[in-house]
Amino acid sequence: MLKQLTHVQVWVHDQDEALAFYTEKLGLELREDVTVPEMGNFRWLSVGVPGQDDVAITLMEIPGPPVFEEETRQKIVDLLSRGASGGLFFSTDNAQQAYQELKNRGVEFTQEPTEQPYGIDAGFRDPSGNHFRMAQPR
């Protein structure tokens, strides 16, 4: 049966910008960056949390034809920009410190660290509009 979750996918509107954001601002590490010429230069790009080697985040360019026709591609770009993406949740040992560091690097926060019954959490976005949370569990 299924053994392990290995990759989660995030649509991004620009892989170069996403790579810079996820590595330089969020502090994730590059895992895979492979461009395949026979697949129309499809670029398999993934990053991960340092120390958590068995789960990667795939930064997928929103494809046009032959995968999606232009109208569909444009709709996905539009939905992302409206904040209609799913979310990824991260954990942190120190939400306040992580918030300060990430904010200083220019990460856009949707919620400052806030005390919750389950711990301290905060929310932020990537340049495409994807929504992320980080929580310092109680």
Add this chain to the structure above:
Amino acid sequence: MVYLPSTRHLLRAKDLVDARYREPLDVPTLARAASLSPAHFSREFRRVFGETPHQYLLTRRLERAAAMLRNTDHAVADICFEVGLSSVGSFTTSFRRVYGMTPSAYRAANPPAARARVPTCVLQAYARPQSRSFREDRRAAQG
């Protein structure tokens, strides 16, 4: 550089409401976050998110107030100011219109019992009142 839709800038204004609803936010401040003129901003915000920036801000404050009524023992008047509203009278009126009861009655009806640990982002997204019952909505619909 790949084209990024202008709605991404509007989303910044919406995020600003979610992050800083406690502060006295006004339309020019929100419009700046979206890099648009105030008039153009309000129109575009409504077109993209289906309600005016003012409605979004008010319902966010009411949603946060309701959460504080359930989860804290702060006085009603304090909660009103803590969510960025400046008049207890209008707060009570708006709250009643949305939740069908006064803030005190709402608190009595929703004791801080053991409930699912739903992350705040989920709560904020799902528990925000629908704003169609607001007077300004009807005016906007007619205008």
